[in-house]
Amino acid sequence: NSPKLPPGPYPLPIIGNILELGQNPHKSLAKLSKIYGPIMHLKFGSINTIVVSSPEIAKEILQKHDYAFPTRITTAATQAHGHHKTSVACLPAGSQWRILRKICKEQMFSTQRLDASRGLRHAKLQKLLKYVQECCVNGKAMDIREAAFVTSLNLISNTLFSLDFAEYNTGSSQELQEIVHGVMRVMGSPNLVDYFPILGWFDPQGIKREAEYYFGKLLAIFDGIINQRQLEMEQNLVSPRKDDLLQALLQISQGSEYELSRNDINHLLLDLFVAGTDTTTITVEWAMTELLSNPHLLSKAKRELLAIIGENKQVEEYDISKLPYLQAIIKETFRYHPPGPYILRCKDGNEELEINNYIIPHNALILVNIWAIGRDPSVWPNQNSFEPERFLSGEIDIKGHNFELIPFGAGRRICPGLSLAYRMVHLMLASLIHNFDWKLESGIKLEEVDMTEKFGLSLQKAVALKAVPLERLIKPVLHIS
Numbered sequence: 377n378s379p380k381l382p383p384g385p386y387p388l389p390i391i392g393n394i395l396e397l398g399q400n401p402h403k404s405l406a407k408l409s410k411i412y413g414p415i416m417h418l419k420f421g422s423i424n425t426i427v428v429s430s431p432e433i434a435k436e437i438l439q440k441h442d443y444a445f446p447t448r449i450t451t452a453a454t455q456a457h458g459h460h461k462t463s464v465a466c467l468p469a470g471s472q473w474r475i476l477r478k479i480c481k482e483q484m485f486s487t488q489r490l491d492a493s494r495g496l497r498h499a500k501l502q503k504l505l506k507y508v509q510e511c512c513v514n515g516k517a518m519d520i521r522e523a524a525f526v527t528s529l530n531l532i533s534n535t536l537f538s539l540d541f542a543e544y545n546t547g548s549s550q551e552l553q554e555i556v557h558g559v560m561r562v563m564g565s566p567n568l569v570d571y572f573p574i575l576g577w578f579d580p581q582g583i584k585r586e587a588e589y590y591f592g593k594l595l596a597i598f599d600g601i602i603n604q605r606q607l608e609m610e611q612n613l614v615s616p617r618k619d620d621l622l623q624a625l626l627q628i629s630q631g632s633e634y635e636l637s638r639n640d641i642n643h644l645l646l647d648l649f650v651a652g653t654d655t656t657t658i659t660v661e662w663a664m665t666e667l668l669s670n671p672h673l674l675s676k677a678k679r680e681l682l683a684i685i686g687e688n689k690q691v692e693e694y695d696i697s698k699l700p701y702l703q704a705i706i707k708e709t710f711r712y713h714p715p716g717p718y719i720l721r722c723k724d725g726n727e728e729l730e731i732n733n734y735i736i737p738h739n740a741l742i743l744v745n746i747w748a749i750g751r752d753p754s755v756w757p758n759q760n761s762f763e764p765e766r767f768l769s770g771e772i773d774i775k776g777h778n779f780e781l782i783p784f785g786a787g788r789r790i791c792p793g794l795s796l797a798y799r800m801v802h803l804m805l806a807s808l809i810h811n812f813d814w815k816l817e818s819g820i821k822l823e824e825v826d827m828t829e830k831f832g833l834s835l836q837k838a839v840a841l842k843a844v845p846l847e848r849l850i851k852p853v854l855h856i857s
């Protein structure tokens with residue numbers, strides 16, 4: 377009865393189970409878990425990997441034994457520009473990580489800060505609506521992903537730097553979109569170098585080179601902005617006083633409470649920028665895709681908005697709590713299309729740990745497959761159907777307490793941007809559906825909407841959603857500033 381490793385497919389010599397991963401590792405691992413169970417052991421090169429696919433075992437790892445798993449794996453891609461040495465997303469949960477999390481919470485994500493920046497988000501939403509209105513007049517299909525990306529990008533870039541980074545339909549967001557998706561792709565792609573460090577020098581898939589390129593592009597943009605701001609501060613030109621994260625970080629770096637170098641600031645901005653734009657865009661695009669493919673759900677959502685918000689009012693952040701169906705749509709989107717398919721952790725220390733009568737080796741990589749949990753028929757009836765109604769009782773939240781739905785992770789490393797993301801995605805989706813009617817681009821039938829996923833650190837829709845906005849018969853008043 378002595379504990380043993382969890383079951384799993386037999387590993388081949390040297391390469392182990394790498395060939396099992398395929399193009400869509402989240403799906404391949406979900407399939408394997410049907411054979412080997414909710415806790416599996418696989419070997420990728422020399423790395424012992426424990427794959428978890430049930431809410432109960434996810435809870436054991438992320439809540440009960442949270443302290444045994446303080447790090448994420450340092451991959452070759454995260455080492456580009458020394459990112460792993462200072463990044464809040466890569467550092468082990470030690471003192472420097474705690475300082476960065478504290479700064480983010482105090483300066484960006486506290487309720488007080490978020491309430492103070494509500495006006496900014498409202499203004500950016502008005503810009504989005506103005507753009508949709510223009511598309512409506514032209515009668516042309518618009519690219520929902522591009523619109524959601526430009527909005528998310530400007531919401532984040534204004535919170536960080538008080539700057540708009542892109543304009544709608546000008547192609548100005550394209551390069552940044554490519555960079556952000558590039559970062560997510562290279563960070564998420566299985567890389568032989570991570571399993572066989574000896575290959576590091578050759579970088580056979582070119583992933584490290586790509587990571588150097590994408591990180592370098594973003595770091596150069598941030599460098600320019602920081603230089604400019606420092607100059608303005610030296611010359612007392614920061615007027616009206618900027619109330620953004622960069623200003624707070626530069627002031628902290630000049631004070632004595634925390635040690636925060638210019639390099640720390642640059643890499644923290646990179647983490648927040650990348651983590652905040654892609655995930656929110658993906659959520660809004662998938663939610664719109666599901667609603668357009670299920671018109672009865674869309675009209676139910678519109679009826680709720682009309683009843684609660686009224687014909688002539690815009691949705692505001694404080695309305696979200698009064699919109700249970702909208703909240704249920706977002707939860708269902710997170711269940712069915714989690715923006716991040718996995719949660720990754722590494723086992724700390726030299727001791728082994730026992731979970732469910734199985735040994736977790738001391739250096740194991742833990743991969744919680746939240747995509748598989750979201751589609752598990754023993755957890756979710758009608759698991760392959762998009763049904764927001766399942767969340768209407770409101771018992772399940774997304775804050776890391778209910779392990780059947782953990783799109784933001786759980787435990788100490790839970791996403792620090794959860795509250796901001798919550799406001800952004802609800803507000804964007806509600807504004808799009810409250811102010812306009814929608815139809816799919818011409819020639820596309822409901823059953824033909826492409827639902828293919830593109831695998832990376834985030835799970836994007838493979839083909840961008842295009843849809844035509846239509847004048848709503850009853851028009852709310854747009855206040856365009």
Ligand code: HEM
Pocket residue numbers: 464465466477532647648649651652653655656659715716718719720782783784785786787788789790791792793794796797801
């Ligand atoms: C729909 C939107 C979002 C989703 C689904 C999401 C999801 C996640 C997930 C699953 C994690 C890993 C948590 C874990 O390991 O337990 C994470 C970490 C993180 N997220 Fe988010 N996120 C979103 C939006 C944001 C936003 C808006 C920001 C900031 C502007 C942000 C910043 C971060 C950072 C910095 C981390 C790393 C935290 C750490 O390792 O300590 N995220 N996110």
